[in-house]
Amino acid sequence: MKYLLEPALSVNPIHSDSITELYQDHHGWLHGWLRKKLGCSHQAADLAHDTFMRLLTREEPILIQEPRAFLTTVAQRVLANHWRRKQIEQAYFEMLVQHPEASVLSAEECAILLETLLEIDHLLNRLPLPVKRAFLYAQLDGMSHAEIAAELNISITTVKRYLIKAGAQCYFALVID
Known part of the structure; x- marks a missing residue:
């Protein structure tokens, strides 16, 4: 099935319907794919949600011919941001340990x-x-x-x-x- 995602400056009904259909058809698969990558069902659920939120806020229209390949690409970007955030959080917490006065x-x-x-x-x-x-x-x-x-x-x-x-x-x- 092909999905046409319209611009989403505000979520319009056509765009929302396309995302709803994409979500219904592929959310379970995406969640499983992310769970294998993360080893945690809860984090996988959060990142699957973030992936679909990215689609809802897209500004340019796209035609999705291979939904799973498309979702994998978007989810990989979400996953990369997740790992980058974890690195920054870890560095921040290490700084707090080294500078206890910042812990106040x-x-x-x-x-x-x-x-x-x-x-x-x-x-x-x-x-x-x-x-x-x-x-x-x-x-x-x-x-x-x-x-x-x-x-x-x-x-x-x-x-x-x-x-x-x-x-x-x-x-x-x-x-x-």
Whole structure:
């Protein structure tokens, strides 16, 4: 069966019906596929849900001729984001262990901080790798422009350009949102 997904700036009935049919036909299969990948039925259910939510919020129309191949591709992206989030959470919790004074934050403050870190990571992942590395060296490691230039084997002028580009990426993303 072919599925036509219309733009979803707001979920329209045609789009919703297509997703409903796709969900009914393939949710069980997708859940099983994710369960094998994750080893956890609960996480698989969450990520299957996230996969279908991505489809509901798509802006461009698509014609799905191979639903399982399509769902696998979308679910792999959701799964990659899941693993990246786990890495960031782990690094955050390791930092808390190393800096107990940071542990005095409330649960709400910790959640907000973690979400902010995830958003910054998402924004920086849109940048070329050298730009991201320069920004992280400056912000996390406190390296000077000259140290970053030596580490990346680029000029100080290029380091400055990279830092401006990374800063603009974060700033303008916050202004737009």
